[in-house]
Amino acid sequence: MTYAKYSASGNDFVILHCFVEKDFTQEAIKLCNRTEGIGADGFVVLLPSKEADFKWKFYNSDGSAAAMCGNATRAVAHYAFNNNLASSKMKFLTDAGIIESEVMNNNIVKTQMTEPKVIKEQFEQEGFIWYLIDTGVPHLVTFVDDLEKYDHELCAKMRYEHNANVNFAKMQNGKIKVRTYERGVEGETLACGTGMVACFLRAQDLNLVKDTALIYPKSNEELTVSKVGEKIYFQGAVKKVFTATIE
Ligand SMILES: N[C@@H](CCC[C@H](N)C(=O)O)C(=O)O
Numbered sequence: 274m275t276y277a278k279y280s281a282s283g284n285d286f287v288i289l290h291c292f293v294e295k296d297f298t299q300e301a302i303k304l305c306n307r308t309e310g311i312g313a314d315g316f317v318v319l320l321p322s323k324e325a326d327f328k329w330k331f332y333n334s335d336g337s338a339a340a341m342c343g344n345a346t347r348a349v350a351h352y353a354f355n356n357n358l359a360s361s362k363m364k365f366l367t368d369a370g371i372i373e374s375e376v377m378n379n380n381i382v383k384t385q386m387t388e389p390k391v392i393k394e395q396f397e398q399e400g401f402i403w404y405l406i407d408t409g410v411p412h413l414v415t416f417v418d419d420l421e422k423y424d425h426e427l428c429a430k431m432r433y434e435h436n437a438n439v440n441f442a443k444m445q446n447g448k449i450k451v452r453t454y455e456r457g458v459e460g461e462t463l464a465c466g467t468g469m470v471a472c473f474l475r476a477q478d479l480n481l482v483k484d485t486a487l488i489y490p491k492s493n494e495e496l497t498v499s500k501v502g503e504k505i506y507f508q509g510a511v512k513k514v515f516t517a518t519i520e
Pocket residue numbers: 284333338339341342343344345410411438455456457458464465466467468
């Protein structure tokens with residue numbers, strides 16, 4: 274089995290393609306394990322599709338399946354282009370719908386995200402004002418004045434209560450800084466794409482940004498989120514860390 278390890282702004286993935294669809298839960302748990310496996314936040318398998326260039330199955334590191342992953346869309350697009358599975362502009366099927374991605378120069382990949390759906394308008398809980406939105410997967414967002422307010426125990430509580438990923442965001446010189454607790458990793462990751470998009474949409478809602486914004490996750494790598502009409506684009510660099518073959 275040949276696979277690639279990618280980092281998309283610090284959110285890391287093991288990616289491979291095959292022709293046989295099956296349940297990859299055990300492979301996800303084994304390969305994502307940081308002590309006894311390769312180590313990653315997520316595992317993605319690309320499979321043939323009649324409707325698009327390919328389809329994917331996405332798994333979190335604990336083996337749970339997720340409908341979408343913004344950062345993985347960028348890593349997977351780069352992988353597909355480099356493995357001749359698609360041209361630089363491609364469409365692929367996720368459980369959240371069709372994704373369009375474009376591989377550009379300098380390993381920059383741009384993805385058109387799925388249509389967001391507000392699940393719950395702002396509400397107060399645990400001393401914070403939250404907003405719950407689905408950007409492919411569900412995200413709670415709270416804007417704070419200090420990202421040190423990010424609290425693992427609180428995130429875990431909110432995550433289970435709302436079955437959502439949890440984001441603490443802060444405006445700094447017109448840019449958005451974000452820390453995300455990810456469902457299925459059950460901890461803070463270095464970046465979460467659907468989380469950054471959720472924070473951008475909440476910032477727009479609060480009139481903190483216009484139609485485009487620079488966003489910095491925990492890894493501090495720069496990403497851009499923009500809204501053109503009703504379409505939302507998410508863009509940034511990805512890194513192929515290595516490729517390898519395992520028995
Ligand atoms: N890291 C991803 C989101 C992956 C899925 C999420 N953990 C969930 O289960 O909802 C991203 O970049 O969007």
